[in-house]
């Protein structure tokens with residue numbers, strides 16, 4: 234009775250590479266590549282694969298990575314010995330220069346392959362959007378928004394989002410980049426600082442000195458010089474701990490709604506970092522799966538093509554719930570998703586008769602104290618709307 238069929242009139246594609254999972258940042262490192270497999274299992278358990286085109290994605294080539302990253306960085310990333318190997322005495326300061334090998338960005342076995350797989354998924358997604366074979370393309374293995382052209386940062390080595398947007402710019406005049414990861418999307422913002430063809434908008438916890446990466450204040454709108462067309466095309470929404478679904482939806486809709494009116498994007502690149510969910514190991518917000526998914530749902534109402542990337546997310550079972558739910562939003566079955574009992578899951582027989590069934594409706598984590606006043610949120614909206622007076626399609 235709950236047969237899952239393809240959405241009418243448009244195509245959704247799901248881009249996945251199973252070889253990302255076996256890579257490990259280290260036993261206790263918060264980034265867990267197996268969350269991608271967990272997500273895929275949940276998506277398949279609900280039968281959502283029948284409503285999409287499914288692709289096993291390829292590895293990005295050196296030349297593709299080189300369209301944003303410098304050769305000296307890529308060469309070192311390619312040859313850097315894993316942490317447990319003896320260090321290369323000929324390159325004593327390369328690892329410092331490229332920020333490789335610390336606890337955030339360790340040099341683990343197979344690192345270069347892992348990065349090429351993540352980038353390959355996002356590039357495949359962008360190509361499907363470019364050649365109009367997909368209307369929504371999903372690449373949960375991407376979304377690594379901190380990587381710079383010659384530097385790793387915050388668990389990110391290759392900026393697959395920048396690579397995908399560069400691809401989109403070949404076929405579309407204007408790209409709107411939206412980032413709902415709890416961290417500031419600094420790498421993507423910086424890469425497109427000097428163009429008015431990409432508008433970036435990041436929502437994040439902002440507390441310089443104490444919360445990574447410390448950039449993305451309300452007044453950071455791109456370098457304001459007379460000759461910079463990219464001025465005013467970086468929008469930042471700095472938030473405090475504990476923001477709720479209702480507050481976030483109001484902010485998101487009034488800001489993104491206005492951006493859509495003024496900037497008239499031809500395509501949306503949405504980074505769906507799941508560390509903005511309640512109960513995240515690194516995050517600080519109170520978002521539920523529905524509140525997080527409401528962002529994708531709102532973007533979809535514009536009726537323009539969209540790529541959905543992954544990103545952060547450090548409580549794997551909640552990451553899988555959120556991204557499975559957002560997949561259901563893409564294929565428009567979200568309204569009935571909690572009535573569908575997933576088939577073929579190892580836990581089905583244990584939970585099917587119990588309230589314990591791990592539904593996508595479950596309340597996540599212990600709530601955090603909400604430190605966002607209505608007054609402050611109104612001020613933020615006001616400021617962003619004023620900023621957008623300088624933006625015209």
Ligand code: ZLM
Nearest residue numbers: 261262263336337378387388414416445508515544545546
């Ligand atoms: N220390 N292990 C988000 C990227 C956030 C920089 C403070 C490292 C951690 C964190 C690593 C096992 C995205 C910082 C933190 C401790 C300098 C960050 C290894 C725990 C561990 O247990 C850990 C030994 C590690 C790293 C916590 N790092 C928490 N927060 C941030 C980077 C990436 O979600 O936005 C997109 C994927 N780094 O705060 C320090 C300043 C390193």
Ligand code: CA
Nearest residue numbers: 412414416436
């Ligand atoms: Ca963000």
Ligand code: ZN
Nearest residue numbers: 414416508545
């Ligand atoms: Zn994050």
